[in-house]
Amino acid sequence: MDLGLAGKRVVVTGAGRGIGLAIVRGFVAEGAAVVAGSRRATKELAELDGVTVVEVDLADAAGPADLIAAAGERIDVLVNNVGIAPPRTHGFLDVTDNMWADTWNLNVMAAVRATRAALPVMLAGGGGAIVNTGSVNSRLADPLVIDYSASKAALASFTKSLSKEFGPRGIRVNSVAPGPVATDLWLGDGGVAATVGAAQGIAPSDVEAGAKAAMVTGRFTRPEEVATLVLLLASARIPNVTGADFAIDGGMLTAL
Structure with missing residues (x-):
């Protein structure tokens, strides 16, 4: 299936490893030009043709806008992928305000800031697609990752709200909700x-x-499977899909 992504300009956050790296590789294979935001330029990113690596701290308030600025005057796709999932093995009472703030900042505010910077560029170009990396924990609340779960629920709501405002202006906004994925985040x-x-x-x-x-x-789930879903949502193959959250969790979620 031709996804029609050749020549598209794509920005991916959290691109250095895991799901983000798989997403970058997927877009490159489709012929897209990728601006990859990562805290450091990893060897894996450097090996890819058609990728501009931007070393940026997306936890810094200015970081997401700096990444978007590096993409230039055209952005067709934004993938808000960066995030953290720290296990809280001592329970809720040991999760401090600073822990909550760190999780919220990277999992929610980095997406808010990158989107806020990218939308004017997309609108000027006549449209685009935004895909946010969420989690099954937005619906499957887990005290082991209580702040992560709450942040991903907020990201799902953010996705839906954006889709309603900007859908009439040619911008589709969706999210993917992976369960456990075979990356270093889980298994390293x-x-x-x-x-x-x-x-x-x-x-x-x-x-x-x-x-x-x-x-x-x-x-x-393999990271390449998540990447495939992201690429499909970013493409024009399903242009009437927006405001949706797609689980890719091996059937972990059992409720409709």
Whole structure:
């Protein structure tokens, strides 16, 4: 299927690894020109043709606008992917104001700021598409990631509100909601499995097995699968889809 993304100019936040890197690779394979925002220019990004890497701290209030400015006078697609998911293994009462603020800042405000900077460029160009990386935890509240869950619920609401305001002006806004994905965020050193395992006195592999058991497919989603969904939503193949949140979670969510 030709997604019609060749020649499109795309901005991706949190592009250095995991889902973000897979998204960048997907757009490059489709012939798009990608401006990749990352705290550092990773080897994986540097190896890709057609990618402009912008080293930027998206937790800084000026960072998202700086990234958008680096994209120039045309943006066809914005993917708000950057985020953090710190496990709170000691419970809600140990989650400080600063922890809440850090999670909210990167998971919500980075998307708000990047979108606020990109929309005038998109509108001047006649339209575009925005895809936000959410989470099943926007609907599947989990005390282990209480601040993360709340932030992703806010991002889903932000997505819906934007779609209503800017849909009539040619800009579609959607989100994807992954469950556990096979990236370092979950499975790497210091990732969710290792952190939770250390807190509970069990092996990270046991935490991983428990997460797999919560999905009817019995496996983690691959980052490339999330990227494929993002690319489809960014394309013009389904132009009447906006304001939607698409779960890609191996059947973890059971409610309609």
